[in-house]
Amino acid sequence: xxxxxxxxxxxxxxxxxxxxxxxxxxxxxxxxxSRRVVRRISAANTIGGSSRGMNAAxxxxxxxxxx
Numbered sequence: 468x469x470x471x472x473x474x475x476x477x478x479x480x481x482x483x484x485x486x487x488x489x490x491x492x493x494x495x496x497x498x499x500x501s502r503r504v505v506r507r508i509s510a511a512n513t514i515g516g517s518s519r520g521m522n523a524a525x526x527x528x529x530x531x532x533x534x
Contacts, residue, residue, distance in 0.1 A: 469485075469486055470483050470484065470485050470486070471483065471484060471486050471506050471507075471509070472505040472506070472507040472508075472509040473493075473494060473496075473505065473506055473507060474504065474505050474507050475496035475499060475503065475504050476496065476503040476504065476505060477496065477499050477503050478496060478498050478499045478500070478501065480496055480497065480498040480499065481507070482496065482497045482498075483509075488522035515525055
C-alpha cells in the first residue's frame with residue numbers, strides 16, 4: 468500500500484496519505500476538506516538502517532565482472 472503526497476488546489480496545503488488498492492476517490496484535504504487535490508511526485512522511501520545511502524547500496528561489486 469503506497470503512501471502518496473497530494474497538494475490541495477484550493478488552499479495549496481501539501482499532505483501525505485496511505486492509498487488502499489480499492490480507493491478510487493481522491494482524498495480530502497486535511498486542512499480545508501476540499502477534494503480538489505493533485506497527486507505529487509515524491510521520492511521513493513526505502514526500508515533499512517544503512518547510513519551509506521543509495522549510491523553505496525547500488526555500486527556493483529568489482530569481483531562481479533561489471534566495470
